[in-house]
Amino acid sequence: MYSDTLRKTACTAAAVLLPLLFVSCHRQSVTEQTPSAQQQDANAPPAGTSGTETAPAAQDSATPAPARDASATAPGASDTNPSRAPSGAAVERDPDAIKALEDMGRYLRTLNAFQIRSQTTRDEVLIDGQNAESGGVVDMIVARPNRLRADVTTDKQQRMYFNDGKTFMVWAPRMNYYATIPAPATLRELADKLADQYNLELPVADLFYWGDSRSTDQITSAVDLGPAQIDGVTTEHYAFRQDGADWQVWIQQGDFPLPRRLVISTTTDPARPRFTSVMNWNLAPSFNDAAFEFVPPRDAKRITLVEAPTGDSQQ
Numbered sequence: 001m002y003s004d005t006l007r008k009t010a011c012t013a014a015a016v017l018l019p020l021l022f023v024s025c026h027r028q029s030v031t032e033q034t035p036s037a038q039q040q041d042a043n044a045p046p047a048g049t050s051g052t053e054t055a056p057a058a059q060d061s062a063t064p065a066p067a068r069d070a071s072a073t074a075p076g077a078s079d080t081n082p083s084r085a086p087s088g089a090a091v092e093r094d095p096d097a098i099k100a101l102e103d104m105g106r107y108l109r110t111l112n113a114f115q116i117r118s119q120t121t122r123d124e125v126l127i128d129g130q131n132a133e134s135g136g137v138v139d140m141i142v143a144r145p146n147r148l149r150a151d152v153t154t155d156k157q158q159r160m161y162f163n164d165g166k167t168f169m170v171w172a173p174r175m176n177y178y179a180t181i182p183a184p185a186t187l188r189e190l191a192d193k194l195a196d197q198y199n200l201e202l203p204v205a206d207l208f209y210w211g212d213s214r215s216t217d218q219i220t221s222a223v224d225l226g227p228a229q230i231d232g233v234t235t236e237h238y239a240f241r242q243d244g245a246d247w248q249v250w251i252q253q254g255d256f257p258l259p260r261r262l263v264i265s266t267t268t269d270p271a272r273p274r275f276t277s278v279m280n281w282n283l284a285p286s287f288n289d290a291a292f293e294f295v296p297p298r299d300a301k302r303i304t305l306v307e308a309p310t311g312d313s314q315q
Contacts, residue, residue, distance in 0.1 A: 097222035097238050101249070104257045105210045113143045115285035118204055123273035131271055138203045141285055145186045147292045150203040161203060162294040163190060169294040170200070170305070178296050179305040199308040204277075206262070218242050227253070230260040230278065244268050256283070 118138040123131040136154035148163040162169040163183050168190060171178040181198075184190050188208045194200040202208070221241035228237040228250055235250040250261040262277045296302070 093219065093222045094224055097224045097240070098216050098219065100224070100236065100238060100251055100257070101216065101219075101222075101240070104249075104251050104259060107257045108207065108210050111142075111144070111283065113141075113283075113285055113287075115139075115141045115282035116204065116207070117280045118277045120275065120277045122275050123271070125269060125271045125273050129271050131273055140203055141287055141291060142187065142207075143287070143292070146183060146190070148187055148190075149287075149292050152203050160294075162292055163187070164289075164292045164294075168194075171294060171296070171300070176297065176300050177303050178294070178300055179303050181305050197307050198305055200305075207259075210259070231280065233260055235260050 116138070118140075120136045120138065121133050122136070123133055126132055134155040136152065138150060138152050140148065140150040142148050146163060146165045148161065150161040152159045152161070158173055160171045160173060162171075166183055167180050168183040169178060169180045181193075184193055187202075191202040191205045191208050194202050195205070219240050219242050221239075223239050225237040225239055225248075228235050230250050234253045236253055237248065237250050239246070239248045241247075244267060245264055246267055247262070247264040249259050249263075252258045252260050258279070258281050260279055262275075262279070264275045265272050266274075
């Protein structure tokens, strides 16, 4: 397998403001997933209502992480942004860009339930420094404060995650293994616990951090790059920089400031690997309690989720 040629390095888990690097800073093979949905997007699949689910076969091997070269400098003039032109001047912290990020976080905290489908790409850095891209799809239903169901399918493997408010469960359908741990009180705490104790990445973890009050002090550069269309939705395109990462977010304009696209470039790696996520949202999902419960198949094998030493997140 080509994964034998991958160069493994520790991710840049510096004290960055938003744990965006959870999903983008690995040179190790990792399972990737990223959800999406929209206020009742036409392409958002209906939420599951049963505790079991069949999953398409997927090669059960690790997937990639890091990514492409991308900078946070302003783009040239375009149809949607004719007045903007490239500039060599250093970009400073635009207070309006910072406010837009904070407003998005405040809005996300008002969402008690949502469904999201995210299409993702992730670069894996090979031993010769070349980036190799892999893709993935995350379908996730969330009911705050502590219930979640996510189906993550990548080029390499598939995982399903369930949290019924009391127990967190992860299932590998192709291998037919599953594991459980007691769930903390909130999804944010669950994301922390999985990352800190098990080196496991909760799908679309960024949403649970964006939805928390956070200081933006560690953002060193913030710029508004103007309007852009993402899947027919008018968004405002922002670029940010902080220690270890350049990242961009496209925030929906109007009364629903939802993140519609995310791009993260890891700047501590010369290859500048990149993670991308395009998100479609459904703000009125239909589900019942069984959607968050996992009933293992009769022949499924239960395994122990072992606490891991510090290292790269795994799926």
